[in-house]
Amino acid sequence: GNSVTQMEGPVTLSEEAFLTINCTYTATGYPSLFWYVQYPGEGLQLLLKATKADDKGSNKGFEATYRKETTSFHLEKGSVQVSDSAVYFCALSDNQGAQKLVFGQGTRLTINP
Amino acid sequence: GAVVSQHPSRVICKSGTSVKIECRSLDFQATTMFWYRQFPKQSLMLMATSNEGSKATYEQGVEKDKFLINHASLTLSTLTVTSAHPEDSSFYICSARYLASGKTYNEQFFGPGTRLTVL
Numbered sequence: 001g002n003s004v005t006q007m008e009g010p011v012t013l014s015e016e017a018f019l020t021i022n023c024t025y026t027a028t029g030y031p032s033l034f035w036y037v038q039y040p041g042e043g044l045q046l047l048l049k050a051t052k053a054d055d056k057g058s059n060k061g062f063e064a065t066y067r068k069e070t071t072s073f074h075l076e077k078g079s080v081q082v083s084d085s086a087v088y089f090c091a092l093s094d095n096q097g098a099q100k101l102v103f104g105q106g107t108r109l110t111i112n113p
Numbered sequence: 114g115a116v117v118s119q120h121p122s123r124v125i126c127k128s129g130t131s132v133k134i135e136c137r138s139l140d141f142q143a144t145t146m147f148w149y150r151q152f153p154k155q156s157l158m159l160m161a162t163s164n165e166g167s168k169a170t171y172e173q174g175v176e177k178d179k180f181l182i183n184h185a186s187l188t189l190s191t192l193t194v195t196s197a198h199p200e201d202s203s204f205y206i207c208s209a210r211y212l213a214s215g216k217t218y219n220e221q222f223f224g225p226g227t228r229l230t231v232l
Contacts, residue, residue, distance in 0.1 A: 004156075036223075043117065043206065043223035044157075089156070098145060098162045098170070099210075101221060105156040 002027040006090045006104035013080055014112050021075040021107050023064075023090035031092040033057075033066050033073040034101070038087045047075075047088070051095075082111045115141045117209045119224035126197055127232055134192045134227045136207030142187035143209035147221060148180075151204040163190055197231040204228050 007022040025033065035047040035057070048057030053068035062077045073090060090104040116139040126132050136146060145164050149157040161177075163169040163184035171177045179201075181193040190209075194201050208221040 041225070043119075043225040044208075045223070046220055099219060100147070100159055100162065101157075101208075102159075103156040106154075 002031065002092060002094055002102045004090050004092055004102055004104035006088075007107050008105075009087075009107040010110060011107060012110045012112065015082055016079045017111075019075070019077040019080045019084075019109070021088055021090075021109070023073045023075065023104060025071050025073065025090075025092050027071075027092055027094060029094060029096070031094050033064070034091045034093070035062070035064055035073070035075050036089040036091060036103075038089065038106075040086070044089065080109075080111050082113050085109055085111045115139075115209070115211075115222040117143075117207065117222045117224040119205075119207055119227050121227060122225065123228045123230075125230045125232065128198050129196055131193055131195045132197055132229060134194075134205055134207075134229075136190045136192070136209065136224050138188045138209040138222070141209075141211050141222075143190075143211060144187065145210045146184055146190040147208045147210075148182060148190075148192050149206040149208070151206060151226070153204075157206060160192075194229065197229070199231045202229055202231045 003026045032051045034049045036044040037047045038044045048059040050057040050066035056065045064075045087106045089106045091101045118137045120135045148160045151157045160175045161169045161171045169182035184190040206226040208223045210221045
């Protein structure tokens, strides 16, 4: 079945550091890929998405490129801020039927001033 | 973006009792709602998918008689944990989606979650 594996956390960085959170997936067909963010006390929010190979999703300074050859969708940001502290989830949807989401285990990110 | 609410945000109950959790889409009509369970430091696990006016589809390993799902309207779905036990303690999250024709993917909007503690 479909699965998502993402970098174990927690990750702690200083403000303005470069961020990478790795995500790889296993899926049949051509899934859509997502990064969700969960701020403390809030629900998951869609951060960015890519629906086909080589697409780059971007939002709020975050980027991720859909790499079919390496089955990866790594999240990057050039200069993190304290407000980026949250839990980040990589996910995929197989775009079939109910378009269910399969999530990675989440990575807790803490940015220190 | 669209807003999804859940009520209650936290609930503590005694073993053997039933607990109902509500999920509402506040500013859109949700043709489909999903229920997830999240264990500490683990991922979200899909429990079931419900479409308005029809029976929910449960994922493998989820007891449908224990986790009753009702999606009676386009803005409300409920999850009832029947005869709750301590092992049912978890964080339950719902999401809602409007399925628009012609779109490759239709975004799910998530509620803030409900923390259930069974004593």
